[in-house]
Amino acid sequence: MARLDPIAPQLDFIFEEPQPSRRIWPVRELVSQARDLVEREFADVWVEGEISNHRPGPSGHVYFTVKDADAQLPVVLFRRQAMLLRFRPEDGQHVLVRGRVSVYEQRGQMQLVAETMEPAGSGSLQLAFEQLKERLKSEGLFEAAGKRPLPTFPRCAGIVTSPTGAVIRDFLNIVNRRHSGLNVLLYPVSVQGESAPIEIETALANLNAAHPNLVDLIVLARGGGSLEDLAAFNSERVARAIASSRLPVVSAVGHETDFTIADFVADLRAPTPSAAAELITEAQHKIAERLFTQAHRLERAARFHLLQARQRLSRVPVSRTESRMWTLLHQLEQRLDELAFRAEATLRAQIRARCDRVAELSSAVLRHDPRQSLAHARGHLADYRARIDRAVERLMDASAAELRALDARLRALSPLAVLDRGYALVLAADGAILRSAAQISAGDQVTTRLAEGEFTSRVESTSPPATSFHPASQ
Numbered sequence: 001m002a003r004l005d006p007i008a009p010q011l012d013f014i015f016e017e018p019q020p021s022r023r024i025w026p027v028r029e030l031v032s033q034a035r036d037l038v039e040r041e042f043a044d045v046w047v048e049g050e051i052s053n054h055r056p057g058p059s060g061h062v063y064f065t066v067k068d069a070d071a072q073l074p075v076v077l078f079r080r081q082a083m084l085l086r087f088r089p090e091d092g093q094h095v096l097v098r099g100r101v102s103v104y105e106q107r108g109q110m111q112l113v114a115e116t117m118e119p120a121g122s123g124s125l126q127l128a129f130e131q132l133k134e135r136l137k138s139e140g141l142f143e144a145a146g147k148r149p150l151p152t153f154p155r156c157a158g159i160v161t162s163p164t165g166a167v168i169r170d171f172l173n174i175v176n177r178r179h180s181g182l183n184v185l186l187y188p189v190s191v192q193g194e195s196a197p198i199e200i201e202t203a204l205a206n207l208n209a210a211h212p213n214l215v216d217l218i219v220l221a222r223g224g225g226s227l228e229d230l231a232a233f234n235s236e237r238v239a240r241a242i243a244s245s246r247l248p249v250v251s252a253v254g255h256e257t258d259f260t261i262a263d264f265v266a267d268l269r270a271p272t273p274s275a276a277a278e279l280i281t282e283a284q285h286k287i288a289e290r291l292f293t294q295a296h297r298l299e300r301a302a303r304f305h306l307l308q309a310r311q312r313l314s315r316v317p318v319s320r321t322e323s324r325m326w327t328l329l330h331q332l333e334q335r336l337d338e339l340a341f342r343a344e345a346t347l348r349a350q351i352r353a354r355c356d357r358v359a360e361l362s363s364a365v366l367r368h369d370p371r372q373s374l375a376h377a378r379g380h381l382a383d384y385r386a387r388i389d390r391a392v393e394r395l396m397d398a399s400a401a402e403l404r405a406l407d408a409r410l411r412a413l414s415p416l417a418v419l420d421r422g423y424a425l426v427l428a429a430d431g432a433i434l435r436s437a438a439q440i441s442a443g444d445q446v447t448t449r450l451a452e453g454e455f456t457s458r459v460e461s462t463s464p465p466a467t468s469f470h471p472a473s474q
Helices: 009-014 025-040 124-138 166-178 194-207 236-243 261-265 274-279 282-315 317-367 370-413 415-419
Strands: 045-056 061-067 073-075 095-102 109-119 156-161 183-188 216-222 249-253 426-429 445-449 454-458
Touching: 025 095, 073 095, 095 124, 109 370, 124 236, 156 166, 156 194, 166 183, 166 216, 166 274, 183 194, 194 216, 194 236, 216 274, 236 261, 249 274, 370 415, 370 445, 415 426
Parallel strands: 073 109, 156 183, 156 216, 216 249
Antiparallel strands: 045 061, 045 095, 061 073, 095 109, 426 445, 445 454
């Protein structure tokens, strides 16, 4: 029978192998951890390969793939970095891309976030130059039919250049020497750097928007330099600003061996800024030279004729010469007097005409003098006032006559008028008119009103009315 050892289970527990703990990663956390590791390890790398699947996004970002014979890597070039490229990426180009390796979490895909990119084997500026040149040429911006002729005799030339360089000094020296009457309007700009294309574009637009008679042509000038120094004049902004210019544009950028996009788009290319000054003053300089030649020939001819006149004069006797001189002098004096008489007569005629005109205008002014109109108005006003006074007087007389007539009629109808013919009014004590003896009794007090005054009496007796009435006067 086997004996149980109480220590065995404990030993089994001690020597049992531990089981590893299991960690479950969320996909997002795992991909995020991997992205952090990759970005720390490959924070700044250069990758060389061939562009494929190039596709610009609506946001301005650029997406493509760099590949070689064995592998490929997605690349994203964000909008800000894409705007700084000096060439246009295309499928099949062999490029060097600098950036950082990252992981696009939404797809779990490794990609290269590019910072800069340049063509492998050739400079980016040269490639950008060739690409822009071919594109603008295909649009017809280099066609000779679209070139505008320069004005033969410009009055003012606008020059777009740096105000501190030797270009403007050389340009002004040549203009002053060949055509001092030409005005030069300087529009200062930066001729290199990131802001140069915008400043040059603004300068061309402002000179074209100026008064039509202010500027006749524009000279775009800069000294020589490397391809990087001349990058502003190889930009598309400057090229299209030149093409849309209403004024003729002369490109005088760099040395004679330097060519820029501005040279091909401009209406005229000058090898140097000094040559541009000579070209725009060529017609005036030729005229000045022609005038100098003609003046020299005229001086020689005048000297020759003067010599011949002196020779002829030496053969003429002195007395005859003096007589002819006095005759000529008298003729000139007579002619001068005649012209003076004619001038005096003309002046008098003009003075008379001016006086007549002044008199006519004075008469017209007097006819329209407001003081005369006011005097006439005052006369009419006085006449109207007198007529109104007479009319009011007649109206008042008529009204007074009518009033008197009405007063007479009123008096005739008044009961008081009867009193004037000897009648009287008998009033009771209460003031009522007595018309019958029945209205009173003996002993009543009555008032009798006469034509002049009244008196009071007491009734002694009354009697009935008689059949007939006989006035007391009868």
